[in-house]
Amino acid sequence: MSTTGIVSPLAPAEFPSLPEIEGVRFSAAEAGVKYRGRLDVMLAEIAAGSAMAGVFTRSSTRSAPVLWCQQILERIGSGEGGDGGYAIVVNSGNANAFTGKRGDGSVEATVNAASETLGIPEHHVFLASTGVIGEPLPHEKIADAMEGLRESLDPSAIDLAAQAIMTTDTFPKGASASVELDDHSVKIAGIAKGSGMIAPDMATMLVFIFTDAPVAQPLLQELVSRINETTFNAITVDGDTSTSDSLVMAGTGKADIPPLTDPADPRVAAFEAGLRNVMLELAHQVVRDGEGATKFVEVHVTGAESDTAARTVGLAIANSPLVKTAIAGEDPNWGRVVMAVGKSGEKADRDLLSISFGGILVAENGWVAETYTEEAGAAYMKNAEIAINVDLGIGSGEATVWTCDLTHRYIEINADYRS
Numbered sequence: 001m002s003t004t005g006i007v008s009p010l011a012p013a014e015f016p017s018l019p020e021i022e023g024v025r026f027s028a029a030e031a032g033v034k035y036r037g038r039l040d041v042m043l044a045e046i047a048a049g050s051a052m053a054g055v056f057t058r059s060s061t062r063s064a065p066v067l068w069c070q071q072i073l074e075r076i077g078s079g080e081g082g083d084g085g086y087a088i089v090v091n092s093g094n095a096n097a098f099t100g101k102r103g104d105g106s107v108e109a110t111v112n113a114a115s116e117t118l119g120i121p122e123h124h125v126f127l128a129s130t131g132v133i134g135e136p137l138p139h140e141k142i143a144d145a146m147e148g149l150r151e152s153l154d155p156s157a158i159d160l161a162a163q164a165i166m167t168t169d170t171f172p173k174g175a176s177a178s179v180e181l182d183d184h185s186v187k188i189a190g191i192a193k194g195s196g197m198i199a200p201d202m203a204t205m206l207v208f209i210f211t212d213a214p215v216a217q218p219l220l221q222e223l224v225s226r227i228n229e230t231t232f233n234a235i236t237v238d239g240d241t242s243t244s245d246s247l248v249m250a251g252t253g254k255a256d257i258p259p260l261t262d263p264a265d266p267r268v269a270a271f272e273a274g275l276r277n278v279m280l281e282l283a284h285q286v287v288r289d290g291e292g293a294t295k296f297v298e299v300h301v302t303g304a305e306s307d308t309a310a311r312t313v314g315l316a317i318a319n320s321p322l323v324k325t326a327i328a329g330e331d332p333n334w335g336r337v338v339m340a341v342g343k344s345g346e347k348a349d350r351d352l353l354s355i356s357f358g359g360i361l362v363a364e365n366g367w368v369a370e371t372y373t374e375e376a377g378a379a380y381m382k383n384a385e386i387a388i389n390v391d392l393g394i395g396s397g398e399a400t401v402w403t404c405d406l407t408h409r410y411i412e413i414n415a416d417y418r419s
Contacts, residue, residue, distance in 0.1 A: 010288035010296050010384060010404075011171040018158050018176045018189040021210040023047035023252030025153035028164035031145040033138060034093025034131060039164035041142055043149040044208065045118060046086040046250045051217040052076055052126070053224045055232075057245035063097035064107045065127040066246055072123045077221060086124045087114050088208060088248055089142070090165050092193070096129040096137040097243040106139040113143035117150050128206050128246045130193060131167050162191040165206055169195045169289055175281035179213075179274035181267045182257040186213040190249075190278045194286035195237070207232065207247040207282060213271055214253035216261040223272050224249050231279040234311070234401045236318050237290035287402045292409025295327050297386045297402065304397030309346040311399035316344035317388060324406035327386055332377030334362045337388060352393030357386070 024046050028039040046052075054073050056066050075081060089110060096103050107127060115122045129137060162172035176189040194205025215223070224247065232247065253259070260268055288296050299318045304310035317323055317340040326333040334355050341348050351366040357380050361369045380386075 007170045008289045009294055012285070015159055015162065015172050016174050016176065018174050019178070019187045020155040021187055021189055021252060022155075022212045022254035023050060024210045024250065025155050026157040026161040027149045027152040027154065028157065028160035029145040029149050029152075031091070031141045033091050033141055039160060040092045041145055041149065042090045042161040042164035043114070043146075043153070044088040044161060044210075044250075045153050046088070046210075047252050047254070048083060048085040049253060050086055051215055051220045051251040051253065052081075052086060052248065053217065053221040053251075054126075054246065054248040055225055055228050056247070057243065059243050059245070061098060061243050063095055063129060063244045064099065064103035065096055065129045066244060068107045068111070069126050069128070069246060069248065072126065075123055076217065081124070082121055084120045084124050085118065086126065086250065087118055087120060088126045088128070088250075089114050090128040090130070090206065090208075091137070091142055092165050092167050093131040094129060094135055094137045095131045095133045095244045097133045099134065099136055102136050106137040109139045110142050113146045117146045126248050128244065128248070130165065130206055130244050133243060158189060158191060161208075162193075165191070165193040167193065167195065168291055169193050171289060173282055173285040173289070175278045175285070177274035177277050179270050181213070181255075181270060184255055184257050186255045186257070186271065186274075187211060188213070188274055188278050190282055192282040192286060195289045195291050205245055205286060207279075209247070209249040209275070209278060211249070211251050211275070212253070212255040213251055214255060214257065214259040215251040215271070216259060219260060219263060219268070220249065220251050222263065223268075223275060227272065227276045227279050230400075231276065231283045234399070235283045235287050236315060236401065236403050237287060237293070284402060287404050290404035292407040292412070293404035294407060295384060295386055295405040297327060297388065297404060298400060299388045299390070299403065300400045301390045301392070302398045303352075303392040303394055304399070305347050305395040306397040307399055308397070309395075310392075310397040311401065312346050313341055313344045313348070313390065313392070314399050314401040316340045317390065318401045318403035321406055324403065327381065328405035328407045330378065330381040332357060332362070332374065332381050334368075334377070337390065338363070341390060341392070347394060348392050349394060354391045354393065356389040357381070358383075
């Protein structure tokens, strides 16, 4: 299923069995956008009356599909969405980014094809493209595949959709949750793609989440935006924010329960917890599939001036090539963690700082801990999952971010990405 034949050693054993979401159907096709002999376009058809929400990259060089989705989501959020069903059309192999007016034309052509084929308003068609930047998108190939995509729509085909959106991914990513509301099991299912160019500044790579819960659009948008900050916006593979990062969520409202409209409704907290589990699991899968990754790393920072400061310190550690290569080499080089804390720009005090690898206290009181041994640190670094805990000792701010190690395989993948 991997596009390279190599599967991350951190990959799950298999793609999960995701529940069907009433009001959503999926299909995928081999359109030949870039790749040959593999699925590269997916279509999700979403029932009329659904609530749509999303978050997108804050990159200054956002792709044409991202700009289009932001426009239509703003329209939907203002109550001007209108009637009719929705669609999500995604292609892999070409990002349709930095393609000028031609990129806008590709968006228009793809939207028109989906709108006419499915009989829905043009401003109800969400688009996402992932792949090479700066090359014209052969949108006619997507348009030619549209009729076949419509004919093969199936509520159980979400696994094919997950495969179709992969680029350098080594495995398709999916997660789900079931939440009991009013004695009814509400379902949530999501898929994602992402492996490199991962340092979200909004949402993430490409993520599509579906639920049958009847959630009012403003509330759904509020939940997605809030949960995003501690899930997709708390991961990094290489410190690079994509031009194409998009998360789109649809709530079909098909579950037979009273609508969720008020944030104070106790049912909202339960739904939010389920949605967070799905989003966090997908975010973790992206890190586990980081290009060339062999280690999954959690960085937990406490004792900062604020949560924001803690997050900044955590990302400074998680994005440090020196920290990441030390982890790849199974070297417990805690001095590199000290360096990363210092370069973050946030307040820190050498004599108050403490560092632990897992449950092993490594440094405290401005020096290596008296109980620490290099042998214990080296043994711990051989684990596939590593926890770096840093306490700054100056406040109550706290944050967790996730990353992976940096290996030579990352260079191999990205050196010949366009070939």
